Amino acid sequence: MKDITPQQNKVLNCIKVYIKGTGFPPTRSDICKEMGFKSPNSAETHLRALEKKGFISIASGASRGITIIGEESEQESGSIETDNYPIIGLVAAGSPTLASENIEKQVPCPSNFFGSPFDYFLRVKGLSMKDAGIMEDDLIAVQKTHDVKNGDIVVARIDDEVTVKYFTKPSNDKIVLEPANDDFSDIEVDLRSEEFFLEGKYIGLIREN
Numbered sequence: 001m002k003d004i005t006p007q008q009n010k011v012l013n014c015i016k017v018y019i020k021g022t023g024f025p026p027t028r029s030d031i032c033k034e035m036g037f038k039s040p041n042s043a044e045t046h047l048r049a050l051e052k053k054g055f056i057s058i059a060s061g062a063s064r065g066i067t068i069i070g071e072e073s074e075q076e077s078g079s080i081e082t083d084n085y086p087i088i089g090l091v092a093a094g095s096p097t098l099a100s101e102n103i104e105k106q107v108p109c110p111s112n113f114f115g116s117p118f119d120y121f122l123r124v125k126g127l128s129m130k131d132a133g134i135m136e137d138d139l140i141a142v143q144k145t146h147d148v149k150n151g152d153i154v155v156a157r158i159d160d161e162v163t164v165k166y167f168t169k170p171s172n173d174k175i176v177l178e179p180a181n182d183d184f185s186d187i188e189v190d191l192r193s194e195e196f197f198l199e200g201k202y203i204g205l206i207r208e209n
Contacts, residue, residue, distance in 0.1 A: 004053060006115050010204075011035060011046040012055055013113045015066060020082075020108060025066040033207045036133050082108050087121045087139060091162045097122075097155075097199050114204035119144045121206070122155060122164070129153070129164055132180035134205060140164065141203040153202035158187065159195050164202065 004012065014034045018026040026034065031043040047066065050056045059065025084106040091102050098120060107121065118141040127136055132153065134140060142155050154167040156177060165177035165187065175196060177187040189196045 004050070004055065008046055008050055008053075008055075010113060010115070011043070012050055012068075013110045015056070016068060017109060017113070019068070025064045027064055036205060036207055083111050085109050085118070085120055085141075087123060089123050090125065091157075097157070097162065109206075114141050116143065116203050118142060118203045119200065122162075124164060128179040128181050128184040130181050132166075134164065134180070134202075135207070139206045141205065142200040143203050144200045146198050148198065148201050155199040155202065157195075157197040157199055158189060162199065163187065167198075 011031065014031060015026060018030060018034065028040040028043040028047070031037065031047075032040055035043070037043055047056065047058060051058050055069060057067045057069055059067070085108075086098065086106055087104040088097055088102050089104045091097055096102075104123065111117065120142055121139040122142050124134055124136055124138045124140055134153075140155075148154055148167050150168045152167050153164065154177075155162060155164055156167070156175075157163075158177075163177060165179055168176040168178060170176060173191045175189040175191065177189065179186070
């Protein structure tokens with residue numbers, strides 16, 4: 001089999017997660033929803049590339065006719081590592097993000113699904129990042145880290161409110177959190193007088209429906 005690109009690997013893992021969770025393969029539309037593709041043609045292009053490289057087979061005329069090639073042997077050899085990750089819903093005021101009362105459930109996901117390590121999923125509330133392709137109820141993968149740079153999408157806590165925004169630090173005592181939606185205003189944080197905590201960095205997303 002030929003080498004797989006990072007994006008093709010994400011699509012392949014998406015198919016595996018979908019089959020494990022539902023018992024049957026995804027449609028092109030399902031893959032678009034999970035991966036955030038705008039067109040079924042994008043899903044089709046990746047599927048045909050995966051088929052050509054020998055990772056999947058596609059049955060003609062069947063919307064769910066995708067079969068993973070060598071799936072059983074791969075799982076037996078342990079080459080696909082799947083971990084359980086918590087989904088964080090609304091964060092209770094004053095509680096740590098990963099506190100038990102904030103966890104909706106645990107979901108299985110290959111540890112290399114996004115190409116970078118992550119620690120949990122956060123369910124998005126609101127449309128302040130819609131122009132970045134992040135919609136309400138999306139599950140964003142978050143890496144717990146303080147190592148971020150200007151322009152990164154971060155999960156931050158200001159006082160008791162958790163928010164997802166673009167990160168900019170124009171000076172040592174000021175942070176600006178920028179939305180990706182013109183209907184929302186920037187959030188300016190004065191570190192001299194306001195509590196600010198960086199929960200982590202956005203790695204990728206899964207769209208459930």
